Amino acid sequence: MYYVTLLKEEVSSAITYALSKGFQIHPDAFKILERIDSKELQTIIKQIVREKAKQNLFLINQSDLKMFVESEVDENIENHHVIMFDPTRKVTSAEGIDGFTSLFSSRYSKLLKIMMQRAQSRKITPIANATDSKLKDEAYIAGLLMDRKIDRDVTKLLIDDPTGSLEVLVFNKEIQEIANSLLIDQFVMISIGNGKNGGFFAREIIVPDIPDHVSNRSKTESYAVLISDMHVGSRYFMEKEFTDFVSWLSSPDPVARKVRFVLVCGDIVDGIGIFPNQDKELLLMDIDQQMAKATELLDKIPKHIKVFIIPGNHDPGRRALPQPAIPEKHNMHLWNRENFFMLGNPSMLELNGVKILMFHGQSLDDVVGSTPGLSYAQPAKAMRALLKTRHLSPIYGKRTPIAPELEDFMVISEVPDIYHSGHIHVVDLEMYKGTLIVNSGAWQSQTPFQASVGINPTPGIAVIVNLATMKVFTKDFTEEQ
Ligand code: D5M
Ligand code: FE
Ligand code: ZN
Numbered sequence: 001m002y003y004v005t006l007l008k009e010e011v012s013s014a015i016t017y018a019l020s021k022g023f024q025i026h027p028d029a030f031k032i033l034e035r036i037d038s039k040e041l042q043t044i045i046k047q048i049v050r051e052k053a054k055q056n057l058f059l060i061n062q063s064d065l066k067m068f069v070e071s072e073v074d075e076n077i078e079n080h081h082v083i084m085f086d087p088t089r090k091v092t093s094a095e096g097i098d099g100f101t102s103l104f105s106s107r108y109s110k111l112l113k114i115m116m117q118r119a120q121s122r123k124i125t126p127i128a129n130a131t132d133s134k135l136k137d138e139a140y141i142a143g144l145l146m147d148r149k150i151d152r153d154v155t156k157l158l159i160d161d162p163t164g165s166l167e168v169l170v171f172n173k174e175i176q177e178i179a180n181s182l183l184i185d186q187f188v189m190i191s192i193g194n195g196k197n198g199g200f201f202a203r204e205i206i207v208p209d210i211p212d213h214v215s216n217r218s219k220t221e222s223y224a225v226l227i228s229d230m231h232v233g234s235r236y237f238m239e240k241e242f243t244d245f246v247s248w249l250s251s252p253d254p255v256a257r258k259v260r261f262v263l264v265c266g267d268i269v270d271g272i273g274i275f276p277n278q279d280k281e282l283l284l285m286d287i288d289q290q291m292a293k294a295t296e297l298l299d300k301i302p303k304h305i306k307v308f309i310i311p312g313n314h315d316p317g318r319r320a321l322p323q324p325a326i327p328e329k330h331n332m333h334l335w336n337r338e339n340f341f342m343l344g345n346p347s348m349l350e351l352n353g354v355k356i357l358m359f360h361g362q363s364l365d366d367v368v369g370s371t372p373g374l375s376y377a378q379p380a381k382a383m384r385a386l387l388k389t390r391h392l393s394p395i396y397g398k399r400t401p402i403a404p405e406l407e408d409f410m411v412i413s414e415v416p417d418i419y420h421s422g423h424i425h426v427v428d429l430e431m432y433k434g435t436l437i438v439n440s441g442a443w444q445s446q447t448p449f450q451a452s453v454g455i456n457p458t459p460g461i462a463v464i465v466n467l468a469t470m471k472v473f474t475k476d477f478t479e480e481q
Contacts, residue, residue: 010038014045018060021049028062035069044068067251073304078220078352079260081306083341085348087322087409099404100396104185105162107391107408108144111187114208114390114413115142120189128163135194140206141166142189145182155179157202159190168192170202178205181371185396186389208390213434215417218352218467223258225249226463228265228360228422229442231314232297233290235281237270239297241460241477242443246300248475255464261351262305265422265440266312266360268294268326274314281447287316291330303339310345312360312423320403321362321393321410322346346392348414354467357416361423361439363393363400370395376455379439380430383421387412387432418465425450425457429472436470438463 007015011033018025025033036044048064093099115121123140130141143161150156155170157179168190170179179202182188191204227245231237248256269290270282284290301307311323316330323345334340343349346359367382368374374382386392392410393400402410418436425442442459450457460478465471 008034008038010041014041017042018045018049021053022058023049023052024059026059026061029060029065032062032065032069036065037068040068067247069252073302074257076220077222077258077260078218079222079304079306080352081261081308081341082350083343083347084350084355084414085346085409086325087344087346088324090407090409091318091322091324091344091403091405093320093403093405099406102406103402103404103408104144104160106406107185107394107411108162108187110408110411110413111208111390112142114411115187115189115206117211118189118206120191120206123191124189126163127159127161127166130166130192130200131164135192135200138191139193140189140191141168142187145184145186145188148179148182148184150180157182157188157190159188166192166200168200168202169195170205172202175202175205178207181373181385182207183367183370183385183389183394186391186394207388209388210390210412210415210433210435213415215434215436215470216350216353216355217470218354220352221258221466221468222260222352223255224261224263224351224354224356224418224465224467225259226263226265226418226420226438226440226465227443228420228440229267229312229425229444230264230294230297231267231270231442231444232294233282233284234270234444234447235283236444236447237283238443238445238460238478242297243300244477245443245460245462245475246297248477249305250300250302259305259464262301262307263349263356263358263420263440264298264307264309265358265420266310266345267314267422267442268309268311269315270444271314271316275449288330291316291326292333295331295333298334298340299337301339306339306341308341308343308347308349308358309334310343310347310358310360312345313362318403320401322403322405323360346410348416352467354417354470355414356418356420357412357414358420359392361421363395364421364423366393366395366398366400369399376424376426378428379421379424379426380428380437382424383419383437383439384430384432387419387435387437417470425455425459427458427461427463427474429463429474436465436472438465438472 147158427441
């Protein structure tokens with residue numbers, strides 16, 4: 001045992017343990033034992049001994065240990081972050097009708113400002129003036145779509161601006177297609193003409209949309225990993241796959257070595273009382289137990305990776321949008337970590353210069369539910385529809401609760417390079433006018449509710465973006481690693 005006595009105490013006791021269980025240690029494995037965190041070594045050896053004994057294998061070799069070796073973090077890879085917007089300290093929530101009025105008036109003026117970048121915006125007439133007089137040839141109105149009726153061959157749009165309301169008829173088939181895909185309460189600009197029997201008809205409908213743009217890039221090759229919807233505490237939470245994902249972040253895999261950011265887009269836990277009879281689907285019946293478990297799992301993410309977490313509709317805290325960060329009392333541990341950032345929903349970040357909009361995505365239910373041609377199978381298309389309205393949750397008073405804030409924080413004022421949502425539990429990627437749209441799936445297998453409404457989730461997959469090239473790919477942790 002001459003060999004052993006030269007080693008650190010923790011190393012020699014780990015070796016003694018393995019030998020006592022009838023194991024041999026390959027000389028190559030010996031060489032890397034000292035490079036493993038000595039505090040963890042005993043646990044690691046015990047785990048390897050247990051696993052290999054089950055398979056009747058009694059030799060520990062280098063490949064068993066490699067993943068536990070602490071490798072140096074490359075300090076040349078940038079990990080710069082700026083939190084550009086976080087609603088946590090901004091939410092006030094005005095009450096009742098006053099709040100609703102100010103929310104919509106803020107929405108109108110923010111979107112009008114975005115629209116001002118278009119040449120046609122110079123021809124905008126206040127609705128009060130449009131109804132007073134005979135129109136000039138090219139008159140535009142701009143406002144929020146309050147209502148839409150489809151009567152046989154005619155679509156009727158009711159538009160509001162701060163000066164009044166106007167009904168616009170759409171006869172043209174092509175324009176009708178646009179009119180019928182608009183989301184209620186979204187901002188639109190419409191070129192109108194005087195109809196034959198009084199009234200107004202639409203010549204053209206313009207939505208705010210985003211401009212074609214070249215996205216910002218990181219100067220050094222670095223990766224952001226996008227995930228969401230773990231639903232810790234649910235019977236359907238895929239703990240093994242999620243743990244494998246977290247271990248991968250510390251592995252010697254060349255991509256993993258360059259990951260500097262992990263973005264978690266809501267539904268961290270399954271919550272309590274979120275839907276009827278939820279308790280039948282829970283393993284952990286207490287919100288703090290659920291958060292503690294989530295914390296324990298996330299805590300294994302190595303310290304050189306920055307983790308940004310926003311809440312979803314299952315997490316503790318306010319339910320109405322915009323949501324402040326998950327309250328500190330539920331997860332003091334994560335709040336106090338240097339590499340963890342607890343943010344609100346939605347939030348905007350800049351990671352190595354790349355602008356990323358994070359929004360859990362509750363409103364996608366209303367978008368899919370009200371737009372012909374959209375489905376849960378392709379959430380990126382529904383996300384694109386929101387991007388075109390330059391608003392994350394326009395539809396007021398349906399399934400998505402929206403707080404009557406004085407300012408509308410859900411307007412997409414700045415064009416993101418990456419637009420990240422979850423909620424639908426289906427991984428879907430799309431490039432739209434220079435913005436990478438990502439729906440990051442889930443770590444929860446199909447629930448009875450999802451089965452009953454025909455939602456087929458694609459859980460256990462991480463979305464990985466190279467911030468230097470904007471190339472994106474997925475890594476499936478349901479496959480044998
Ligand atoms: O949402 C999980 C999935 O369930 C996601 O695909 C949206 C869908 N979902 C959620 N609520 C509803 C309702 N009320 N009707 C139809 N589909 C719904 P999660 O937020 O994780 O529960
Ligand atoms: Fe979810
Ligand atoms: Zn959700």
